[in-house]
Structure formats: structure tokens, C-alpha cells
Amino acid sequence: TSDHRGVQQGSDEAFLGQKRARKEEEMELGFLRFRQSLEKGEEALVIKDDAIVGLYHAAATELAGDFPPLPQKGVLHKTVKGPWNLYFSLDICLAFAAEVKEVIYYEIEDGLPTGEARTLKISAHKLDDAAGGSKSSRLTPEQLDEVAVHICIKLEEHQFLRFGASHMEAALDNHGILVFKGNQPQVKMNGVAIGPGCETNLFHFNVRPKNGPICGFDWPPLIDVSFMAHRHNKTMQGASLKYHMYEQKELSGKICLLGCHKYFRNSGMTKLAYCECEEKRAAATASQAAGGARQPRRNLAATSSMLHDKYGPKKDVVCPAFLKGKCGFVKVDAKRPCGFKHDMEVDPRTIKCAMPVSAFGNVCKNGGRCGYLHDNQEHYDNFVCANISQISYIRKVEEINFFLKILIYHIGRIYMTCKTNLLPWFVLHHQARQLLSEVSEIAESG
Ligand SMILES: [Zn+2]
Ligand SMILES: [Zn+2]
Ligand SMILES: [Zn+2]
Ligand SMILES: [Zn+2]
Structure with missing residues (x-):
């Protein structure tokens, strides 16, 4: 299943201690960095990752060159206010940054421009190949493989960030399992961690039973973790976590590595429950074949048109707010024009302002320099400034x-x-x- 594949992709090669014939990508990687460039008085905006991808997409499809419509190797944001890295081959990064120096992000809420816009400066960078270090161990990977079993715990979305490695080590200890080494790998590209804050939802441990041999130990089907429900409330909560076992010479072929961790019927082990995963899987496949529908996947063309609609250029799109008196860019001192098209024939002074009125200074959200018409227009005309x-x-x-x-x-x-x-x-x-x-x-x- 995809679960098992996911674990293998996320595994740490050094950790496994097995030389896998892995096809190294020859393409040199780089990234485009999008950073908010703030003018005087501007604060950084929270911008969603897909908006950054959308801005790239809109610019890339307008260019004559052969730019991929989406990032090739991932997206990373350092904070919700950026900077954002979009990863591609280095050639593409350099070519794109040579053509596009900056893009403008227009904030839109409920389909209407809020009047906030920010310039995002774009720069191309080579992926730094400095390898990130991992926890050191006295045992070599080969030695670890002899004496221990490599297991991996994959946290589900609702579990992520709720348990630390220490909770899991304590839980393994309760199951009579000794931990030699633990590691939470980061998102990697070409074997290099791409940055802090990119720890994956995988936890790797090299373990063995505290007593007795590896083969013959009654490995638990799930690992029962207990943790503090809240920092201030000392009540404990529990969760049972699935885990996967990697190939191990004493266990391979004898135990269910990826499922229930029980021994197979032909393993020679007695007095222990046997694995029934294969039977269950066969039953599930049969029921799926009988009518289980697959979740449709969005195709590239659909994604492309969605990104265009949402984040593409709006110069030729009539502003949905202007005539309604709701455009945040209609003010005398606006730093930028609205990203949408305004009817230049219409004087905003003839349109009644429909912006919400802010508490300070009894003026609308556009401030004292709002370009729309107000009932108390004199107040606005005399309004010098807002603070x-x-x-x-x-x-x-x-x-x-x-x-x-x-x-x-x-x-x-x-x-x-x-x-x-x-x-x-x-x-x-x-x-x-x-x-x-x-x-x-x-x-x-x-
Ligand atoms: Zn995010
Ligand atoms: Zn099983
Ligand atoms: Zn507008
Ligand atoms: Zn107004």
C-alpha cells in the first residue's frame, strides 16, 4: 500500500545501514526565493503557500520560455509571512529570476480586494549542499543492524506535533523494548535536508527486546503512548501508534514487518498469535473491486486554471468592488493601483462609500483619504491623517x-x-x- 512506500521513501539511508542502489538524480537543484519587500509603513502579510505557487504559475505561463507550470521539487515556507522557496532545477531558477524580478500579491478576502498589496522580490539560489548532522551513535550502522531492529513510526495528521521522541521512547520502554538510537528525519532533497522546520512525521528507532532474542519476542501490534493532554492540565492521554519494521536478518520472512508484527504460521513459532494480515488484505481488495470508488485526483490542467483564476493577473478583470464602493484601493494616497480593472470613466466621488467604518477617527476603512463619497464628506475633506x-x-x-x-x-x-x-x-x-x-x-x- 502507499503507506509502506511512504515509509521507505522517508527512511534514512545511513540509518538503515544498507547500501541501496538508489538512482541519484543528476539534475542540479536550486530554488526561487519569494520575499516580501516592505515599503515604509507596511507590515508583512500572511500569505498562503498556494498563493505563492499561483503567482509563480501566472508569471511562468506568461513568459515565452519553457517554464514548468508548477514547482518541480517542493515548496517551503519559513514562516507564514515568508520567505517562500520554490524548488526547481537550478537552470530554471536562474532563467526565471533573470526574467521576473518581482511580482505583486493582492490580498483578496471574500472575493474583494482588501486594499493590501505587497511586492514580492524573487531571487534564485543554488541548493546548499551542506549536509545536516544527525544524532551520533557509538554503534556503526552495520553493528546496529546486527543487534537491533529498525522500526519507523509514522504519525497521522491528528497526531503530528502531539508526541515527541521522548514520549515514544518511554512507550517503547513500557513494552519491554530498548532504544539504541532515534531520529526524526527532515524533508530531504538529493539526500540533503532542505531546511529547519521541515521535520517529517516519521520517527525512526533502532530497538531490541530488553530480554531475550529479537526473534521470539512478542512484538506489540501497536505502541501505546501516553502524553500530557495540555501543558497546564496534568491529565494524561493515550494513543496507540502503528509502526513498521524494516528488513532484519533474524526477522525477515518470519514476522509480519509492515502490519501486525505477529509471526507467520510457517515461522516455527508456537504459543503466539499468527499474522492474519494477508487474509484481511485479500478481503479488503475483494470488497474494493466489488464497488469501492477511487478518490478522483485533480489533473494539472484543472490545477492550472484554478491557480489562474485565483492568483493570475487581474488587469483585464473588472474590479468586483469598485462600483459597489468597496474597493480598498480607492484612496487619494494609495501606494498602488488596484490589481483589477477600474472603469476610468467613473469618478469614485460619485460612488457612495460602502467600506466599513473604523473606530478611529470616525472614518471608513480606507481612511481619511478615501476616494469614495461619504454622507459626512466634509469630515473626510478636513481629515488630515489617521493617527x-x-x-x-x-x-x-x-x-x-x-x-x-x-x-x-x-x-x-x-x-x-x-x-x-x-x-x-x-x-x-x-x-x-x-x-x-x-x-x-x-x-x-x-
Ligand atoms: Zn503551510
Ligand atoms: Zn500481519
Ligand atoms: Zn478595485
Ligand atoms: Zn470611504
Whole structure:
């Protein structure tokens, strides 16, 4: 089944201690890094992985070159705010980054543009081949294979991140099993871990019975783990975890490695229950053949058109929000135009604003510079800006402007006075003093 295959793919070669003839990929790998480039006053947005793939897809299909429609080797995000790595052959990464330096992400909620957009800078990188280290062991892989059984526990989605290796080691101990070595492999590419935060849902252990030989031990069908339900609530919860056993010379052919871990009828073992997995599997296959339907898989063409609809360019798509008074980009000081098409014939001042009103400053979500028409339009027209620090900043600027005007006025007067010499010297003196007092007054006010 796919379960078993998944485990074998995720297995750590060094761990197995078996030289498997694995076809090494010749293609040199790299990745395209998408990073939010923030302008002054912008905060990083949470962007979903599929949006990044969608932005790549839209750009790749517009280019003349032969770019794959989707990443070839995986997607990684360091945080929900990026950066994101899309993995391809290095050639493709370099060619793409040479053509596309940046893309713009438009945030859309419930089908409407929120007014938030971010520039994502794109760069190409070679996959770093520095190998990640794993827990060291005094036994060589060959020695481990002699004395221990390599088992793997694969956590299901609802179990992931709920148990650590320590919970599982304690559970194995309760089953009378000794752990030599444990390891939680990372997602790997060309045998190299692709980055932190990419630990897989597989746990590998090299184990043997605490007492007696490996063959003959009553291996448990499941491993019963107990763990703390919550950090603050000390009650314990339990779970029974499936595990797989790898080929081991004392056990292979005698025990059910991938299923129930019971001995086969012809293994010569007595007094223990026998494996019935084969019978159960045959029954399941028969019932599936009798009418079990397969889950349909989405094909590339469907994925492609979905990505296009959702994240592709919108320049030719009429903005679903503009005429409704709901477009977040309709503001005098918008950093970017809306990604959708707006009817340039229509003046937004003739459209009644339908943006929700925010608590601060009693203005709509677009702020004091909203370009739509409001019932209390005067309030908006007089609205300078949305927060106190900006208001005090603008006051300073106004004071400085005022000061400069006075200065220019007085310089002009002094110049004229000197030039025409129509006024007596004390008038000149008076004007100079007035200038000084005004300057010091402004200086004192901060
Ligand atoms: Zn994610
Ligand atoms: Zn079995
Ligand atoms: Zn719009
Ligand atoms: Zn408004």
C-alpha cells in the first residue's frame, strides 16, 4: 500500500545501514526565493503557500520560455509571512529570476480586494549542499543492524506535533523494548535536508527486546503512548501508534514487518498469535473491486486554471468592488493601483462609500483619504491623517513652513529698506528684533 512506500521513501539511508542502489538524480537543484519587500509603513502579510505557487504559475505561463507550470521539487515556507522557496532545477531558477524580478500579491478576502498589496522580490539560489548532522551513535550502522531492529513510526495528521521522541521512547520502554538510537528525519532533497522546520512525521528507532532474542519476542501490534493532554492540565492521554519494521536478518520472512508484527504460521513459532494480515488484505481488495470508488485526483490542467483564476493577473478583470464602493484601493494616497480593472470613466466621488467604518477617527476603512463619497464628506475633506503621531508631525511641518514664510517676508523687507533707504535706521532695527523674537518663539515651542 502507499503507506509502506511512504515509509521507505522517508527512511534514512545511513540509518538503515544498507547500501541501496538508489538512482541519484543528476539534475542540479536550486530554488526561487519569494520575499516580501516592505515599503515604509507596511507590515508583512500572511500569505498562503498556494498563493505563492499561483503567482509563480501566472508569471511562468506568461513568459515565452519553457517554464514548468508548477514547482518541480517542493515548496517551503519559513514562516507564514515568508520567505517562500520554490524548488526547481537550478537552470530554471536562474532563467526565471533573470526574467521576473518581482511580482505583486493582492490580498483578496471574500472575493474583494482588501486594499493590501505587497511586492514580492524573487531571487534564485543554488541548493546548499551542506549536509545536516544527525544524532551520533557509538554503534556503526552495520553493528546496529546486527543487534537491533529498525522500526519507523509514522504519525497521522491528528497526531503530528502531539508526541515527541521522548514520549515514544518511554512507550517503547513500557513494552519491554530498548532504544539504541532515534531520529526524526527532515524533508530531504538529493539526500540533503532542505531546511529547519521541515521535520517529517516519521520517527525512526533502532530497538531490541530488553530480554531475550529479537526473534521470539512478542512484538506489540501497536505502541501505546501516553502524553500530557495540555501543558497546564496534568491529565494524561493515550494513543496507540502503528509502526513498521524494516528488513532484519533474524526477522525477515518470519514476522509480519509492515502490519501486525505477529509471526507467520510457517515461522516455527508456537504459543503466539499468527499474522492474519494477508487474509484481511485479500478481503479488503475483494470488497474494493466489488464497488469501492477511487478518490478522483485533480489533473494539472484543472490545477492550472484554478491557480489562474485565483492568483493570475487581474488587469483585464473588472474590479468586483469598485462600483459597489468597496474597493480598498480607492484612496487619494494609495501606494498602488488596484490589481483589477477600474472603469476610468467613473469618478469614485460619485460612488457612495460602502467600506466599513473604523473606530478611529470616525472614518471608513480606507481612511481619511478615501476616494469614495461619504454622507459626512466634509469630515473626510478636513481629515488630515489617521493617527496622533502623524498629526503632530504635520503640525511641525506647518510651523516650519510658517517660520520660513516670515523669514522670507522679513528678508524681503530688510532688502527693500536697504535698497530704497526710505525708512530710518530704527525701523530696520525694529524689524530685525521682531524677526529674532518670532524665531525664538517658534524655537521654544519645540
Ligand atoms: Zn503551510
Ligand atoms: Zn500481519
Ligand atoms: Zn478595485
Ligand atoms: Zn470611504
